[in-house]
Amino acid sequence: MDLKMNLGDAAIDAVMGYAVVFLGIALLVLVVVLMGRVMSRKKPAPAAPAAERQPVPTPAPVPAGPAAPGTAGDLKLYGTPDRDAAMIMAIVADELKIPLNELRFISIREVNKK
Amino acid sequence: MNNILETLKKLWMESGFMGFFETGGWKSLIMIVVALALLYLGIRKKFEPLLLVGIAFGTLLTNLPGAGLYHMAMWDAYVYECPYDAANEAILYDVEEERVLSVEEYMASLPEDAEEPEIIEKLSFTDIAHIGGLLDILYIGVKAGIYPCLIFIGVGAMTDFGPLIANPKSFFLGAAAQFGVFFAFFGAVLLGFTGNQAAAIGIIGGADGPTAILTCMLLAPALLGPIAIAAYSYMALIPMIQPPIMRALTTEKERSVKMEQLREVSKTEKVVFPILTAGFVILLLPSTAPLIGCLMFGNLLRETGVTERLSDVAQNALMNIVTLFLGISVGATTVAARFLTVNTLKIVLLGLIAFCFSTVGGLLVGKLMYKLSGGKINPLIGAAGVSAVPMAARVAQVEGQKANPSNFLLMHAMGPNVAGVIGSAIAAGFLIKVFGA
Numbered sequence: 001m002d003l004k005m006n007l008g009d010a011a012i013d014a015v016m017g018y019a020v021v022f023l024g025i026a027l028l029v030l031v032v033v034l035m036g037r038v039m040s041r042k043k044p045a046p047a048a049p050a051a052e053r054q055p056v057p058t059p060a061p062v063p064a065g066p067a068a069p070g071t072a073g074d075l076k077l078y079g080t081p082d083r084d085a086a087m088i089m090a091i092v093a094d095e096l097k098i099p100l101n102e103l104r105f106i107s108i109r110e111v112n113k114k
Numbered sequence: 115m116n117n118i119l120e121t122l123k124k125l126w127m128e129s130g131f132m133g134f135f136e137t138g139g140w141k142s143l144i145m146i147v148v149a150l151a152l153l154y155l156g157i158r159k160k161f162e163p164l165l166l167v168g169i170a171f172g173t174l175l176t177n178l179p180g181a182g183l184y185h186m187a188m189w190d191a192y193v194y195e196c197p198y199d200a201a202n203e204a205i206l207y208d209v210e211e212e213r214v215l216s217v218e219e220y221m222a223s224l225p226e227d228a229e230e231p232e233i234i235e236k237l238s239f240t241d242i243a244h245i246g247g248l249l250d251i252l253y254i255g256v257k258a259g260i261y262p263c264l265i266f267i268g269v270g271a272m273t274d275f276g277p278l279i280a281n282p283k284s285f286f287l288g289a290a291a292q293f294g295v296f297f298a299f300f301g302a303v304l305l306g307f308t309g310n311q312a313a314a315i316g317i318i319g320g321a322d323g324p325t326a327i328l329t330c331m332l333l334a335p336a337l338l339g340p341i342a343i344a345a346y347s348y349m350a351l352i353p354m355i356q357p358p359i360m361r362a363l364t365t366e367k368e369r370s371v372k373m374e375q376l377r378e379v380s381k382t383e384k385v386v387f388p389i390l391t392a393g394f395v396i397l398l399l400p401s402t403a404p405l406i407g408c409l410m411f412g413n414l415l416r417e418t419g420v421t422e423r424l425s426d427v428a429q430n431a432l433m434n435i436v437t438l439f440l441g442i443s444v445g446a447t448t449v450a451a452r453f454l455t456v457n458t459l460k461i462v463l464l465g466l467i468a469f470c471f472s473t474v475g476g477l478l479v480g481k482l483m484y485k486l487s488g489g490k491i492n493p494l495i496g497a498a499g500v501s502a503v504p505m506a507a508r509v510a511q512v513e514g515q516k517a518n519p520s521n522f523l524l525m526h527a528m529g530p531n532v533a534g535v536i537g538s539a540i541a542a543g544f545l546i547k548v549f550g551a
């Protein structure tokens with residue numbers, strides 16, 4: 001089909017091509033969204049309920065050395081080094097746009113995801 | 115003494131320098147200047163150097179008279195049925211003079227009562243390997259569509275589709291940014307190109323080198339040189355082409371929108387995605403199989419977690435080797451007689467139009483999504499829908515940060531960016547289906 005085209009045919013092909021790309025992509029979006037739904041349904045319920053159901057006794061919380069900076073002094077760290085804790089608090093304060101000394105952190109626990 | 119002079123004269127007469135004084139020799143000189151300019155852009159200005167340096171050097175080699183590394187005419191030659199030849203067939207190509215013989219010229223060498231021979235086929239790759247030069251042999255990889263597909267395996271292995279899976283709406287921006295492909299296609303028809311040629315030119319707007327090369331090879335191989343050079347040059351120029359369009363089509367308020375953090379994508383999703391996408395898109399549009407199949411295969415190697423060695427080879431060794439062969443053999447097609455035409459200028463212009471309108475398409479749909487989402491989506495990420503991974507996403511990040519220094523759009527822009535790769539493969543698949551043989 002290596003022939004000169006008339007402009008009408010070219011316009012139709014162009015519009016149709018663009019529409020096919022959108023249609024293909026729209027169907028693919030549908031597939032990906034469905035995949036996401038199916039996958040997320042398989043995931044265990046996160047955080048709080050999981051903690052409640054967990055029968056395995058967790059070791060008694062042991063404050064990891066001195067309290068992290070910027071807290072009232074009662075922050076408990078579980079498996080989190082001071083340096084990481086300081087960074088987390090700084091990020092939270094920045095995101096919330098609240099000065100660090102106006103925030104109160106109770107505890108920071110590392111959650112291991114498998 | 116006479117013998118020495120004769121030998122020196124013979125050496126001079128047979129040297130490549132004499133080629134510049136033959137008919138059309140000046141065109142080779144111009145192409146050598148073009149090659150040097152491309153080398154300058156690649157080395158000094160760092161315009162896609164990994165490919166442009168190879169293309170430029172291929173241009174230089176192919177235009178050195180007498181080098182005999184690539185024979186453009188040979189690729190146009192046919193094999194004819196010939197009962198007077200021991201093999202029952204004859205190739206109408208003069209190896210010495212590097213030109214295709216006309217049937218009349220060939221007939222002159224046959225007995226007077228011989229019938230006019232009939233065309234059997236074009237030269238096979240085996241014929242080319244027998245009578246061709248080094249670059250002819252490397253060019254077989256382009257002609258057979260092998261290099262672009264192998265590069266797509268590497269691209270897939272380097273691409274993280276996580277941002278796209280986390281925000282599937284980004285797919286639409288990748289589709290929208292194919293606007294330039296079809297706009298330039300129409301423009302090419304308007305400028306007098308055939309349907310096949312217009313389709314090959316339009317795909318420059320996909321901002322995806324391997325896709326452009328494969329489409330061009332299948333639809334208009336004679337235009338490969340200018341199309342490849344235009345595609346890679348404009349990809350390198352994205353940081354200059356896109357920002358003015360982005361600023362013209364968006365307001366300061368829109369550009370400063372901070373987007374919500376993307377959800378975390380599980381490993382299972384990342385493994386299932388390439389399998390699902392390859393199956394679905396290829397079933398929908400079978401002509402996309404070479405591109406989408408290789409892209410998703412490469413991505414699967416990356417995500418499985420058990421094929422790290424293969425993923426590493428695809429991302430590094432394979433990618434580098436193929437890029438090397440692809441660059442130099444594409445450059446070899448820029449033979450003066452075929453490259454120095456008005457059509458090349460038209461292609462360069464249409465390529466620029468394609469890039470600009472792809473950006474416009476992405477931005478306009480980005481603005482639409484901004485409205486529909488109540489101002490939660492930054493329309494700048496639409497411009498990243500032109501593939502050019504990750505350059506276009508970086509441009510969106512830079513422009514977003516100029517409007518709002520605390521803005522981090524990179525990961526959000528990567529979604530449309532990699533969607534653009536899929537979008538341009540679908541656009542190419544459509545054009546190959548409609549205009550292919």
